[in-house]
Structures are given as C-alpha cells and as structure tokens.
Amino acid sequence: MNHTPSPAPMQAAPPASEGHAGGQQHPIGLYLKVWGYLFVLSTMSYLVDYFHVQGGLRWFLIVTFMVLKAGLIVSIFMHMAWERISLIYAILVPPLCLATLVILMAIESDYTFWTRILFFDRGG
Amino acid sequence: MAQAIETNAAATGTEPQGLGGFAADWSADQEVFRHVHWGKAMMWIFLLSDTFIFSCFLTSYMTMRASATLPWPDPSKVFALTIGGQTIPLILIAIMTFVLISSSGTMAMAVNFGYRRNRRVTAALMGATALLGASFVSMQAFEWHKLIFEEGVRPWTNPMGAPQFGASFFMITGFHGLHVSAGVIMLAIVASKVLRGHYDRRADYSAVEIAGLYWHFVDLVWVFIFAFFYLW
Numbered sequence: 376m377n378h379t380p381s382p383a384p385m386q387a388a389p390p391a392s393e394g395h396a397g398g399q400q401h402p403i404g405l406y407l408k409v410w411g412y413l414f415v416l417s418t419m420s421y422l423v424d425y426f427h428v429q430g431g432l433r434w435f436l437i438v439t440f441m442v443l444k445a446g447l448i449v450s451i452f453m454h455m456a457w458e459r460i461s462l463i464y465a466i467l468v469p470p471l472c473l474a475t476l477v478i479l480m481a482i483e484s485d486y487t488f489w490t491r492i493l494f495f496d497r498g499g
Numbered sequence: 500m501a502q503a504i505e506t507n508a509a510a511t512g513t514e515p516q517g518l519g520g521f522a523a524d525w526s527a528d529q530e531v532f533r534h535v536h537w538g539k540a541m542m543w544i545f546l547l548s549d550t551f552i553f554s555c556f557l558t559s560y561m562t563m564r565a566s567a568t569l570p571w572p573d574p575s576k577v578f579a580l581t582i583g584g585q586t587i588p589l590i591l592i593a594i595m596t597f598v599l600i601s602s603s604g605t606m607a608m609a610v611n612f613g614y615r616r617n618r619r620v621t622a623a624l625m626g627a628t629a630l631l632g633a634s635f636v637s638m639q640a641f642e643w644h645k646l647i648f649e650e651g652v653r654p655w656t657n658p659m660g661a662p663q664f665g666a667s668f669f670m671i672t673g674f675h676g677l678h679v680s681a682g683v684i685m686l687a688i689v690a691s692k693v694l695r696g697h698y699d700r701r702a703d704y705s706a707v708e709i710a711g712l713y714w715h716f717v718d719l720v721w722v723f724i725f726a727f728f729y730l731w
Contacts, residue, residue: 410604421593441726452715484565
C-alpha cells in the first residue's frame with residue numbers, strides 16, 4: 376500500500392471532484408446526449424429480439440449493448456469518470472471476483488443437467 | 500494491547516510494522532476516500548454490496564436455466580402484449596426500460612441543478628424522477644398480475660415449460676421492484692427537503708447526488724436484468 380498523494384487528477388476532463396461543497400458542474404447537454412445514447416442502445420437491443428436474431432450474433436449484440444449502457448450510466452450519470460482513482464478501484468475491482476462464482480456455477484449446472492438426463496429420465 | 504499501541508504510534512511519526520502496519524494502513528479510510536463526502540463513500544460501498552446480491556440472483560438464474568431439462572419459456576412470447584389486435588413481442592418490457600432510463604436522465608439533471616443551487620428545478624426534476632419510477636412499478640405490478648392470474652405462473656410451476664422460470668422471475672424482478680419502490684420513497688423525501696430549503700441552509704446539496712447514485716444503480720441493475728433475463 377502506497378499512500379503518496381497524487382497532486383494531479385487522473386482525468387483530463389473537468390476539474391476532478393473539488394471537494395463536496397462545490398460539487399461538480401457539467402453542461403446539461405452532456406446528460407441529454409447520454410440520455411439519447413441510452414435510448415438508441417435500448418432500442419437496438421430491443422430490435423435484436425424483434426427481428427429474431429439468433430445464436431452467437433444475438434449473444435454478442437446483447438452483451439455489447441448491455442456493457443455500453445452500463446458504462447455510460449456508471450461513468451457519466453454516476454460521475455465515476457471524475458472520481459479519484461482509489462474510489463474507482465475500491466468499487467469496480469471487487470465485483471471481478473464474481474467471475475469465479477459464474478465459472479464455478481456454470482460447471483456445476485452442467486453436471487446437474489447431465490445427472491438429470493442420465494438418472495431422472497428428463498424429470499424436474 | 501500491544502497491537503493497539505503500535506497502531507497509535509503512526510500518529511507520532513514512527514510507522515508500525517508487520518500486522519500492526521497492515522491494520523493501520525487499511526483502517527485509514529480517509530486516505531482512500533479523501534475529498535469524498537462520507538455519505539457518498541458509504542452509498543458507493545452499499546451499492547457494491549447490492550451488486551453482489553443481484554449478481555448472486557442472476558448467477559443462480561443462470562445455474563437454474565442451464566441445468567433445466569424442460570425447455571425454458573421464451574420471454575419474447577411470455578411478455579408479449581396484444582395492442583389493437585396485434586401481438587408485439589416484449590413490448591411492455593421495452594416501455595419499462597425506456598421509462599427507467601428517462602427517470603435516470605431527469606435524476607442526473609436534478610443533481611446538476613442541485614449543485615447550481617436551483618431549488619425549484621431540482622425538486623421538480625426529482626419529482627419527475629419519482630413519478631417515472633412509480634409508473635415503472637405500476638407496469639411491473641400489471642406484468643405480475645398478468646403472469647400470475649392469466650398465465651398461471653407460480654414460483655414452483657408454470658404451463659410453459661421449466662418450473663424454475665417462475666422462481667427466477669419473481670425473485671429477480673421482485674427484488675428489483677422493491678429497490679425501485681424504496682427509491683421512489685427516498686426521492687420524495689429528499690425532494691420535499693430540497694423544496695423546503697433544507698440543503699440551502701446547510702449549503703450542501705450532496706444528499707441529492709447520493710440519492711441520485713442509488714437511483715442510477717437501480718437503472719443499472721435493470722440494464723443487466725433486461726439483457727440476461729428478458730433478451731437472452
């Protein structure tokens with residue numbers, strides 16, 4: 376752990392959170408623009424279902440739109456892009472260990488599925 | 500104890516070593532969250548814990564869906580609505596998604612106007628956010644009603660295929676709906692405080708931003724539910 380204070384904010388954009396008293400100031404247009412992007416991305420993910428895109432392409436499109444939407448909400452709406460890097464890491468790094476849970480449960484569900492097929496004759 | 504004395508030594512200039520040093524570094528949370536309003540840091544940490552709760556729900560949904568031997572009901576058909584004699588797939592969920600995104604947009608602008616000390620616009624935008632949130636919950640209630648009483652979906656069974664569908668659906672959307680409802684109440688309280696000038700007296704509008712963080716998180720969770728549960 377190295378606590379050397381970094382004098383320069385790591386983001387080039389507007390002065391990073393200059394204390395909570397003043398708060399952050401960004402033009403309203405930024406929020407309207409992000410709102411528009413979120414609408415477009417949601418419409419596109421709805422159209423994936425509407426036009427019955429199937430298989431690998433469906434998987435790819437849904438996840439791409441989801442990640443883009445989540446990124447916009449967290450970085451702009453929740454102001455994560457202008458926070459100090461220690462706060463960003465404290466919040467965004469821990470969820471990465473969920474990948475372990477997902478992998479473990481994927482293996483487990485595969486095992487359960489084949490157990491049911493082999494021993495329960497397609498039962499519940 | 501010796502450990503405590505060692506930790507206190509940090510204040511006098513002598514850096515504690517070993518286990519004491521480890522404890523001293525990690526207990527010094529003001530170093531990690533410097534210049535961050537305490538309420539904001541706590542809200543972020545609460546949201547982190549909530550991330551884990553929703554991730555557990557979604558992971559268990561993945562496990563149930565992948566291990567089900569009966570076919571999984573097609574959400575595109577289950578959540579279709581017949582409007583004017585035409586069946587449109589997933590339309591209710593699409594409308595709910597747009598409503599929630601719009602509420603996030605108004606909330607982001609409310610935070611902005613809060614920091615500009617614009618009392619009336621902030622309260623109005625927060626009110627709009629709460630109204631959009633309430634309409635989201637109403638649509639969800641309609642959806643639950645339709646699934647329970649018209650389609651006969653139960654947590655343990657349903658006529659469309661894998662019985663696990665009901666359990667995942669009620670658990671995930673129910674918990675999310677509970678979050679939205681709590682958010683609407685919280686927004687109403689903070690908005691009325693804004694209107695009464697409570698934050699002007701303290702010259703600190705952080706409460707609006709903290710409420711906003713929670714609200715955006717609710718929208719964020721819906722992004723994942725929409726992708727994994729409704730579109731997959």
